Structure formats: structure tokens, C-alpha cells
Amino acid sequence: MxxxxxxxxxxxxxxxxxxxxxxxxxxxxxxxxxxxxxxxxxxxxxxxxxxxxxxxxxxxxxxxxxxxxxxxxxxxxxxxxxxxxxxxxxxxxxxxxxxxxxxxxxxxxxxxxxxxxxxxxxxxxxxxxxxxxxxxxxxxxxxxxxxxxxxxxxxxxxxxxxxxxxxxxxxxxxxxxxxxxxxxxRIPQGLTQLYTLVVEGQLNILVVVLLAVIILGVIMGIVALQEGQRKIPVQYAKKVVGRKMYGGQSTHIPLKVNQAGVIPVIFASSILMFPETIVQFIQHPWAIWIAERIGFGTLPNTILYVILIIFFTYFYTAIQFNPQDMAENMKKYGGFIPGIRPGKPTADYLSRVMDRITLAGSLALAGIVVLPIALQGVIDLNIMFGGTAMIIMVGVALETMKQIESQMLMRHYEGFMKK
The missing domain is CATH 1.10.3370.10 (SecY subunit domain)
Incomplete structure (x- = not known):
């Protein structure tokens, strides 16, 4: 980077x-x-x-x-x-x-x-x-x-x-x-508060070390999730045009495990803010009571958070990825997936594969978000938004670095991000 x-x-x-x-x-x-x-x-x-x-x-x-x-x-x-x-x-x-x-x-x-x-x-x-x-x-x-x-x-x-x-x-x-x-x-302020808690003896240094290890593991998991992909092999048939032969090469379609990136987390977080926003308008005891029962960190809220992340992962993937168009383009240029007939069978196959890896990606994304909430009851430290914040930070950093590298490549510079 x-x-x-x-x-x-x-x-x-x-x-x-x-x-x-x-x-x-x-x-x-x-x-x-x-x-x-x-x-x-x-x-x-x-x-x-x-x-x-x-x-x-x-x-x-x-x-x-x-x-x-x-x-x-x-x-x-x-x-x-x-x-x-x-x-x-x-x-x-x-x-x-x-x-x-x-x-x-x-x-x-x-x-x-x-x-x-x-x-x-x-x-x-x-x-x-x-x-x-x-x-x-x-x-x-x-x-x-x-x-x-x-x-x-x-x-x-x-x-x-x-x-x-x-x-x-x-x-x-x-x-x-x-x-x-x-x-x-907000990171410098958080580190300062952490240091103050350790100095005043309110927080054990071993807890801080454990937290650092967990954060490092979560970051590695986020990077693996963002970069993970399923490669679908594609073979192009040979064809003769004039005196030249074209095609015959093998390639692959990289299907990302997390096609939606950080969008599901941001969208799900925004949706969950609606109850508290509505309470601002109503200011009625029963509305406040409902908002407290489904407030951030409660079990119903966490379950709803997971469901929304999975939903928006599938929703955004469906917008970004069109297996029918991909299958038609492959057929148009003489490409086929070994063992799968061109046309609708190829589209159905790509859709099935995408559904499976999207499920795995959405569950992993939700797991990373929920992990700090689960640790809240074990470690006496407010890390409620750690997973969400880290997913956004790492995801945006990776996407930005890729954009910078692609702009460098367009200017005939070799990329420096090793895969």
C-alpha cells in the first residue's frame, strides 16, 4: 500500500x-x-x-x-x-x-x-x-x-x-x-482513552494485548473476504477467419466471494437507525420503550443486523452481477464452461455458484460485525462498533488502493500491489 x-x-x-x-x-x-x-x-x-x-x-x-x-x-x-x-x-x-x-x-x-x-x-x-x-x-x-x-x-x-x-x-x-x-x-482519541485506562489500572494490559490480537485477526479475515474469489474455467473454441485461427485459449471468470464490498454493512447500519430517528419525532413513552428493546447491542437488534447484512449482500450482488448477460456474451464469442452447455444452462450454473459463494460471503461479513458485540460480554470494554468500523475502513482502503493502481496501469505503470 x-x-x-x-x-x-x-x-x-x-x-x-x-x-x-x-x-x-x-x-x-x-x-x-x-x-x-x-x-x-x-x-x-x-x-x-x-x-x-x-x-x-x-x-x-x-x-x-x-x-x-x-x-x-x-x-x-x-x-x-x-x-x-x-x-x-x-x-x-x-x-x-x-x-x-x-x-x-x-x-x-x-x-x-x-x-x-x-x-x-x-x-x-x-x-x-x-x-x-x-x-x-x-x-x-x-x-x-x-x-x-x-x-x-x-x-x-x-x-x-x-x-x-x-x-x-x-x-x-x-x-x-x-x-x-x-x-x-476517531482512532487517536480511542487509543488515548485506552492508554489512560491502562495507566489508571482500570484495564489489564493482557486484555489490551488480547484485543490487539483479535483486531489483527479480524483485519486478516476482512482482507481474505474482500479478496477471495471463485474462478470459473472458460474455454474458447477455435475458429478460422481467412488464413488465421482465433480462439482455443483457456481463461477463467473471477467471481468474488463478497461482490457487494462494504455496501451491505453501511446500508444495514443506516436502516437500523430508523427506530431511533422515529423516536426523535414521537417522543412517546411506548416509542422510547420499543427503541430501547431493539436498541443497538440487544439480541433482537443483532439478529436483525445479520438478516439485513445478508439481504443487502444478495440485493447488491444481484444488481452488480447478471449471469444471463454473461452467458450470452460468452456464447457470442464462442466461450463455454467445460461440462456446461452454452446459453441458459451456463446462466443457471453461474447463478447457482454465485448464490452459494454469496451466502458464504454474507455470513462471514455478518460474523465479523457481530464478533465485537459477542466479545462485549467477555471483555469489559466498549468495542460495540469495532467490527462495523473495521470492515468499512479495510474495505474502503482496499478499493481505493485498487483504483489508484488501475489509474497507474492506465498510464503504463506497473502495479505494485502483489496478489
Whole structure:
């Protein structure tokens, strides 16, 4: 990874992209320290120290939520809007048509996603202001509430624009990199707290060593999951065109075990935030009671988390991978899988294989997320979001390195990531 970044820095074009991305990170971190006017953030700190999804939102936002900055809601409204748009693409023919029209169609879908982001951000900001933030408001006039709502909505819209700028002018993966930056920015604070606990004797050094070994093992597991693939052998028949013979070579189709990457974890986490967001609007005892029973870390919540991760893994894989198109392309160019007839039998075979490895990948993904929650009862330390945060960090880092390497290869540079 360091070798790839070092060599990418030597290429003027990539150096410009990396510099632009770092500049956007600085803007993101500076904005995370600009407070929302009219809010006393000190009264809300306890909400982000417990085992709630507000804590996860705070991690994703890089601490902006606990400080009540203009980026307090982070990029979650954009993620929720993306989920809704992808679901609508499946059920609305017009959206499905746009998704198949290439760059122009994707531009239209992106525009609707932006509209949806602003609407969801406004609704979430309204719920937070009248629910979560009400006790900390300096004034309780309509104008004061609207200032907070508009500020939070504008902050999310700006982050969405910032992510798109990183995608267009930076090294790509803009939204994912903003989430990555938010999580990484919390690491120094976490290490400092860990050191303080050890120095004060509240935490045994052996527990810290055990935790480090577990984290290293989880990272290795994430890398293996992200890089794992099933190679399907493909043979191309020989054919004569004029005086030349073409085809006859053997190759393979690499089917990734985790085709969806980190998307299922991000989507599942976003969906599980809905109950707490609804409670902000309702503020009724029975709503609060239900939210506490299915709150983050409870058994029902963990089970639902696993189910959602498996669902979104299959859902996103189905969007990305089309066995019918792949089978038709193979047949068109004279390719076939040994022992499998071209056409529909090939599509059915690819679909069966993809279903099996997707099941294994989704269960492994869910296991990595749930592991820290299970360890919570054994190790007296709040590692509730460790699995989720690590999957996002490692997954985004791997995808970004691959993008950088592919851009280096396009410029006739040999890649430095050894497989």
C-alpha cells in the first residue's frame, strides 16, 4: 500500500488527485469543528458515550455529532437516499431504463438521489431539533429551530457535494472516503482513552494485548473476504477467419466471494437507525420503550443486523452481477464452461455458484460485525462498533488502493500491489 502511494505520488496527474483529496479531507475535518448556532453541546455528550446507534452515527461523522457541528448528521441521509433509489430502480421501469442508459441515465438517477438526500436530511434535522436537541437549545422560538434545521441540512448537502468532488476530481470513492476519514479520525482519541485506562489500572494490559490480537485477526479475515474469489474455467473454441485461427485459449471468470464490498454493512447500519430517528419525532413513552428493546447491542437488534447484512449482500450482488448477460456474451464469442452447455444452462450454473459463494460471503461479513458485540460480554470494554468500523475502513482502503493502481496501469505503470 505504501509503495503504491509512493509511486502514485511521482505521477503528476495522480499527485494532483491525491492532493485534492487530502485538501477535501481537511475541509471535512475543519467543518466537523464548526458548531451549530444556538446549541449547548455539553448537555448532549452522554448520548454518544453509551451503546446506542447515536454512537455509531458519531463515529461515521468523525465526532461531528457529539460536538454538534454543521456536519453532525454526516452523510447518512445520502446513504439512505441511495438505498431508496436502488430499491426504486428495481420496481420502477423508468428508473430501470435509466440505469441501463449508461452515463446519461446514471446522471439522472444521481440527480434524484441528491433531491432525496436533501429531503431526508431536512426530515432528520427536524426530528433531531425537536427531539434530541430540544433540551440543549438556547432559545425555543420558531426562528431558532429553523436556523438549526437549515444548518444541519446544508451541512449534509455540502458533504454530499464534497464526496462528489472527490469522486470527480480526486481519487474516486468520494462518499466512502468521507466515511473512512470520519472513522480514522476517531482512532487517536480511542487509543488515548485506552492508554489512560491502562495507566489508571482500570484495564489489564493482557486484555489490551488480547484485543490487539483479535483486531489483527479480524483485519486478516476482512482482507481474505474482500479478496477471495471463485474462478470459473472458460474455454474458447477455435475458429478460422481467412488464413488465421482465433480462439482455443483457456481463461477463467473471477467471481468474488463478497461482490457487494462494504455496501451491505453501511446500508444495514443506516436502516437500523430508523427506530431511533422515529423516536426523535414521537417522543412517546411506548416509542422510547420499543427503541430501547431493539436498541443497538440487544439480541433482537443483532439478529436483525445479520438478516439485513445478508439481504443487502444478495440485493447488491444481484444488481452488480447478471449471469444471463454473461452467458450470452460468452456464447457470442464462442466461450463455454467445460461440462456446461452454452446459453441458459451456463446462466443457471453461474447463478447457482454465485448464490452459494454469496451466502458464504454474507455470513462471514455478518460474523465479523457481530464478533465485537459477542466479545462485549467477555471483555469489559466498549468495542460495540469495532467490527462495523473495521470492515468499512479495510474495505474502503482496499478499493481505493485498487483504483489508484488501475489509474497507474492506465498510464503504463506497473502495479505494485502483489496478489
Amino acid at each position: 505504501l509503495g503504491t502511494l509512493k509511486n502514485a505520488w511521482r505521477i503528476p496527474d495522480l499527485r494532483k488527485k491525491l492532493t485534492f483529496t487530502l485538501a477535501m479531507f481537511i475541509v471535512f475535518r475543519l467543518g466537523s469543528h464548526i458548531p451549530v448556532p444556538g446549541i449547548d453541546a455539553a448537555q448532549l455528550q452522554e448520548l454518544f458515550e453509551g451503546e446506542t446507534l447515536f454512537g455509531f452515527m458519531n463515529i461515521i461523522a468523525g465526532g461531528a455529532l457529539s460536538m454538534l457541528s454543521i456536519f453532525a448528521m454526516g452523510i447518512m441521509p445520502y446513504i439512505n437516499a441511495s438505498i431508496i433509489m436502488q430499491l426504486l430502480t428495481v420496481v420502477i421501469p423508468k428508473f430501470e431504463q435509466w440505469s441501463k442508459e449508461g452515463a446519461e441515465g446514471r446522471k439522472k438517477l444521481a440527480q434524484y438521489t441528491r433531491y432525496g438526500t436533501v429531503i431526508l436530511a431536512f426530515l432528520q434535522a427536524t426530528g433531531m431539533t425537536f427531539g434530541l436537541l430540544r433540551p440543549a437549545m438556547d432559545q425555543h422560538s420558531f426562528a431558532a429551530y429553523m436556523v438549526v434545521i437549515i444548518t444541519l441540512t446544508a451541512g449534509t448537502a455540502f458533504l454530499m457535494w464534497l464526496g462528489e468532488q472527490i469522486t470527480d476530481k480526486g481519487i474516486g470513492n468520494g462518499i466512502s472516503l468521507l466515511i473512512f476519514a470520519g472513522i480514522v479520525s
